[in-house]
Amino acid sequence: MQKAGKTDAQExxxxxxxxxxxxxxxxxxxxxxxxxxxxxxLNSDRVKPAKVLAAGDMLTIQIGNYKYEIEVLALSNKRGSAAIAQQLYRETEESCRQREIIAERLKAQPTPFYTRGRPTKRDRRRIMQLKDNQ
Structure with missing residues (x-):
């Protein structure tokens, strides 16, 4: 007896x-x-996670400050290497330009004195030094 499996057309x-x-x-x-x-x-519509995807669909993906507009070129359910993953889609030129502009703006912003939570011992020393100088 042969196991019943799904082919690419049925998957x-x-x-x-x-x-x-x-x-x-x-x-x-x-x-x-x-x-x-x-x-x-997906194609400018809000969808659910189980929505069936097809080649040629346009996706808009918002991750943090970045917005990707991509076209689906190939379909896969299995995670592979980054080189394989890049062959699954193509990003639009406008999307690439917008992301580069956003990245430049974020780099131009000053970095915070300390990033999160409590200041480190080094940060506290700098704060105390600034207070003493005033």
Whole structure:
């Protein structure tokens, strides 16, 4: 007896699995959460994680400050290397330019004195030195 398996024609390519395979998110659950929160649009429509994806679809992906506009070139449910993942989609020229502009703006901003939480011992010494100088 032969096992009943799905061929490529029968296999469904879920949006959350594809986003994970294309390496936009580190886990499938993060991809599904982003879709639920409305950060992912398929052909300008808000969708659910189980939406079936097809080659030629246009995706708008919002991750942090960056917005990707991509065209789906190939389908995959399995996460592979970064080189394989890059062959699954093509980013539009306008999207690339916008992301570069945003990256330049973020680099131009001054870095915070300390990034998060409590200041380190070194940061506290700098703060005390500034207070003493005033």
């Amino acid at each position: 469904k390519f879920r949006l959350d699995k594809w986003l994970f395979a294309a390496r936009f998110f580190k886990t499938r659950s993060l991809a599904a959460e982003a879709i639920e929160r409305g950060k992912i649009h």
